[in-house]
Amino acid sequence: MATVGEELVRNLAARGVEAVFGIPGVHTIELYRGLPASGIRHVTPRHEQGAGFMADGYARRTGRPGVALVITGPGLTNILTPMGQARAEGVPMLVLSSTLARRDLGRWRGTLHELPDQRATVASVAVDSQTLLDPAGLGEAIERAWAMALGAGGRAGPAHLEVPLDVLALPAPELAAPRSPLPPPAPDAATLDEAARRLEAAERPAILAGGGARRAEAALRALAEALDAPVVQTTNARGLMAGHPLAVAASPSLGPVRALLAEADAVLAVGCEFGATDLDMYEDGGFPPLRGLIRVDRDAARIARGPEALALVADAGVALAALGAALGPRRREGTGAERAARAGDGARAALEPAHARALTVLETIRDTLPQSPIFGDSTEPVYAGNLVFAAGGPGLWCNSATGFGTLGWALPAAAGAAVADPSRPVVALAGDGGLQFTLAELGVLADERLPVIVVVWNNHGYREIETAMRGAGAEPVGVTPGAPDFVAVAAAYGLRAERVEDPAALPGRLRAAAEAGGPALLEIPAAAIHGSRG
Structure with a gap:
């Protein structure tokens, strides 16, 4: 029978994990025991911070969680900064760590790599953090960690699962095949119809695309063309609609881009956090109020923290495709390309x-x-x-x-x-x-x-x-x-x-x-x- 550590690695392989990043230690031997037979590539950084940043880069290219393996104590604290970066950017990451044996948890008696409460230490930067105390709960724990990393809690980010040293070496139940991923959230039908009505009625619509729209380019382009709407891109959305006359690859922190948004009579914000480093880089307080604001975001809490808007709590790709279908295939002829060029050229000149x-x-x-x-x-x-x-x-x-x-x-x-x-x-x-x-x-x-x-x-x-x-x-x-x-x-x-x-x-x-x-x-x-x- 496989140990908990071996079965955990087998489960990663079953999920399609092709590479993990980590520095082996005496507290992760049981995790590493299963790697040679798993087919998973192991990449050894020089520091656990590097492991976390590598998992971040891996996730950005694949859209799947980047996986990092770290030891108890200093390995875990060394990866907190990459986890903070991943959480800020909504990047899926799974951090697997060991922790002290169950008999030593919370005792604070000088055990190697001891923290007063390791899970609490990581909880402030993780979207979810769990401690597996019983091998029987392994399947549920890994399913939850994987789902939370991918955004089951609202937004993707770093999820953490820690396993005590003694539990890692215990026999594990054979896990069932990983569950199919949850379908991306779809918008409420009545709210979708209202959003489509407002966009169709607008004379000067505009779209503000954030990082949440990165994987929805085709639907974004089709909707922008149907509306003749300039598409302003925050930093994490750059590269969408590359070379398209409606694309505005410039920061909403700049005056000419702000002028375009201020002149719009309806603004569709897709996967945009409304954070200061995107919209007010110089902290001058000059980002304008947006008329007819419609927000699309899979995280209801993030929408609630932002400006008042008609809210579509949904995946960007699903919502954009649904809006496009509601509007139909027609293309409005107007001044969208001229407005986009004026904002982009003005931003560069500034x-x-x-x-x-x-x-x-x-x-x-x-x-x-x-x-x-x-x-x-x-x-x-x-x-x-x-x-x-x-x-x-x-x-x-x-x-x-x-x-x-x-x-x-x-x-x-x-x-x-x-x-x-x-x-x-x-x-x-x-x-x-x-x-x-x-x-x-x-x-x-x-x-x-x-x-x-x-x-x-x-x-x-x-x-x-x-x-x-x-x-x-x-x-x-x-x-x-x-x-x-x-x-x-x-x-x-x-x-x-x-x-x-x-x-x-x-x-x-x-x-x-x-x-x-x-x-x-x-x-x-x-x-x-x-x-x-x-």
Whole structure:
């Protein structure tokens, strides 16, 4: 008979899990015992934070929960930051951890890796956290954790299941096949009809698309065309309707985009959190009230926290398709494309010169590697892209500079994305400061020969924080940490690596790195883009 740890791993394989991320320890031996026979690929990061960020990147590429295995105590606390990032972004993740043997739980008597209450520690960042005390409850526990990670509680996010050391080694009942996933929630029929009526009656409708619409592009495009409605994209929606004349790939924090939304007489907000980092990046309080607001979101609680609106509690794809069917196949001829172009062109013209110059790096990456996802950290080109950037397709622009806003995300998240889909290069774009948070994960790229191109934007410190300090009249302190020779460090791991001093050489260097197929690092001195003006 299999142990609880072995049966848990078998169940992951039955759910289609192809890879897990973790650092083995004496407290997870029983989880690892079943891995060799499961067919599941194990990827070893250099830190549990890396494991969590890799699971995040994997989930963004697949739409399925990324799975991380961590030990009791420090392994669990090390992954809290990635869990916080995943919760802020609605990314499905499953964290499996050990915990102390049942006889030691809550005793606080110096046991190895002890926390006063481990489940309570993780509960503040998890969408759900459970402790399995009896092998008989294993099937129910894993079903619940998987469903909660996928959004059964309203919104997807990190779910946690911990198993005491003694329970992991006990015989386990053979689990039934995983249940079929719950169907995505559909909108209430009467509310749907009212929403369709309002949109059809509007003279100047607009759509505000958030990250919840990422996997509903076809239905979104069809509805936008039927309404002749510009589609404003928050950061997590970038790449939807790429190249379409109705797409507005610019931030609602910018004046011209806000003007478009303020002029609309009906606004359909789909999968949009209405968070400050999307709508009020500069915290100026200038985001306008929206007339005729209709919200589509699968999380009723999130709708309740936002502005007053006609609410469709439903999956974005289901609701958009239903609205499109209610409106019929006709296409309204109007000024939608003109309004979209005016907002997009105005947003680009409103960029500060430094952001406009940094944006050229992003556009060079996109134009050179049009199908490559870009995973960004909090750094100048990413801030510029979050203001204005037309990604090449859905899911090809992801970063950690909004919401929870952690540093060190880009490199390991890109690694996780490459594990999920190694058929194309993945670009990790990070600053010299942020990259040092997880620099050791270059070793994972080398171990796994992942097609990740790390682009380092080197402006010699925390330039954004330095600028903010000066703007507040404070003398900058602590904003110029030293950095290693990134090219030498990458080469020491066996990666292809070089410094790109001439911006005109960047496309050729990117193509060469992509054609080589393995991991690479390209360092771009910010001064090479900004010149003396930087």
